[in-house]
Amino acid sequence: MRKILLTSAVFGLACAGFLGYQTVKAQDQELSPEEEIRLVQEFNRMMAEGINPGELWAEMGKEAFKKYNLDKCDFGLGPGKIEGALAQLPRYFPDAKRVMDLETRIGWCLQKYAGMTPEQVKKFATQCWGKSQCMGEYDAIVMYVSMASNGQKINVNLKDPQVKRMYEIGKQIYYTRLGPWDFNCATCHAGQREARIRATKLWSIDRPGEAGQAVSIFPKYLVRWSQPMTMHYRYAECMRQMRWPTFEPHSDLAVALSAFLYGTANGTEIKVPGIGR
Amino acid sequence: MDRRRFLLLGAVAVAGLTFAPAIKPAFAVSKLEEEIKKRLGVELNAIKETAEIKLTVPTIAESGANVPITVEADIPVEKVERLWIFVDKNPTPWIADVKFTPQNGQVFLSTRIKMGETSNVRAILQLKDGTFVMATKEVKVTVGGCG
């Protein structure tokens, strides 16, 4: 509890500017929004140099992977084989009779091989949500498994009718206006014009390659919370910002979005972990 | 814990800390000058800017929590005692200092620092002959994301 309190104070520091206390020099105002977008991207490139702190989680994940018997888990390439696993997910799993993405599959295996109940899995998967500097075993496992696909190209099998069906459902959800703030995913992540939310450039499903750049780096280390964010946590946070109800990880909604996003990102090289604000 | 509330409190705290000097009369020393005098034993205005120090920082930082900074110097490491990093407007302007030896082969440091608001970042080299040289760059700290 105290830890959160303290780190929060640090974020407070970072956010002082937003509240308008910041003195902005005359020269700063001359920067056009376009120029600022470019400079913020430059900042992100600089952050990506060196060792990504997210890699610390992979070390922990290697141990947790064994601890929870996930070496028995088949990610589609045979029990325990994780090299390239992320690149070919989501896929259909006959044993579960369901299309699953990486995190959904991990959740299923935690039930089957680690004896967790669905409630325990959910608690395990969301233990670091809404926190900072949280070192959760779930995030660590996802990081470890994801990094084993580094260098491989995303290759979701859209010829499989089950996967294709989830892709199409995901696509429709992407454009579904819903909730008390009328958002859909496309509100922020579509269109040709470069726009930003505050200082953050928004990727667009309509600009070639950007969906790939966005998803191929998950889990991504977030400097504002000093911890990685998995794809399902990303979905949850987007939906919270969209003012939709609280997102359920490992749900068909997550799988449908993953099928659409990773399917759209086919051909992009996986580079995990990414790093961002 | 109430993260948002602390965020706000933090912001207020920073505003208080950083704006306090501004209200003081003009002859009062800034927190930065105080720190430099205390730690380096020298007045800030006695330190000369030099092009021999290459200070690489972003022009705009999307988050003040993690600002990449890299310092390189053309000055031989044998002549260098210590490298100091300061951020003018942080509640504690001193960030870090590194002592170098000839075995380093070169003056170099790369790390990530916190910045409370738009401010100058300073890399100061303390030389073996007792003098100091410095490089200064401004980083504009902005805010990203949905809020």
Place this chain on the structure above:
Amino acid sequence: MATGTAIVRVPKEAQKGQVIRVQMVITHPMTPTRRDPQTGQEIPGHFLTKLQLFYNDQLVSEMNMGGGVSANPFIALPLKVESSGVIKIVYEDNKGGKWEKTAEITVK
């Protein structure tokens, strides 16, 4: 994974006399000491205070730091290598934590 875990990365091989970069990232919250804005009481931080770089047991560099360095800090320092050996970092925080981590390098 506990506070203090680290990754140290150096090139596998280097030429004699080459200046390499010793890159490291350390798990640490790096919270600064600050004052509670309401009560004015000091809230103690938790941060790394010192990091030393050793090359074959010889002290090369020493870095002092505080809560102004980012959480889970990344640090890169230069090192001139003369012979194969062990690169070691030793680091401690303000709450008595002390750790070390090594990496090996082959010099041709």
Place this chain on the structure above:
Amino acid sequence: MRKALFLGLLAIGLVGISPAQQKKHTTKKEAGVRPEEVRQVILSGFEQDPRFLWKLEQDESQRICSQYPSREAMPAQAIQKVIELENKHITYPQWGIFWGDWKEGKKLAESPRGGRYASYGFSDKPTDKGGNCYACHLIEKGVPGGTMGPQLTGYGKRYGITKENMNTPEGLEKLKTVYKIVYNSWHAFPCSAMPRFGYHGALSPEDVINIATYLLHPESPVNK
């Protein structure tokens, strides 16, 4: 002249929010995925907290907007339909259109917290209020803001609001125009990215008038 400038701004809003994109949103017909299937998948993805399930009820305008990837791809008929529906969805403050408190409006414009509750953490409460305007708009000079929506710096000044004319019928009419946009943007820009804050009750008529006042009032920092 001023009117022309304002209409120009509106046009920027209209075009700027979702860029030209002529391809048709054809998934519905081609995929053979039934709307009920999509609906079921959506419902599977949220905690079943009865307090918030109303958020997943889609209204007629949302249903129409969901069929097109952008406004530019909408046929005139659909645009007309949404405009018709949404013009019925505007309520005014009890006392009519008069200037509010720009300081209250500023608070609401800055707060990102409104309606942003999730059970897993963060301190947002279901009752928190705010428009999070800065996420998409640049409003006060020098304060970081987004570029999703049109730039609003000096909005009142550009729209020709002065101390002298602000209480004339003409000045109040301008206030009303902006009130309507903040209250229910879709009445003017169907399917815009901007939420229908007033229609959904995320902001009350009083909140909306305060935000409009913040944007237009000659004494507001927006117009300094």
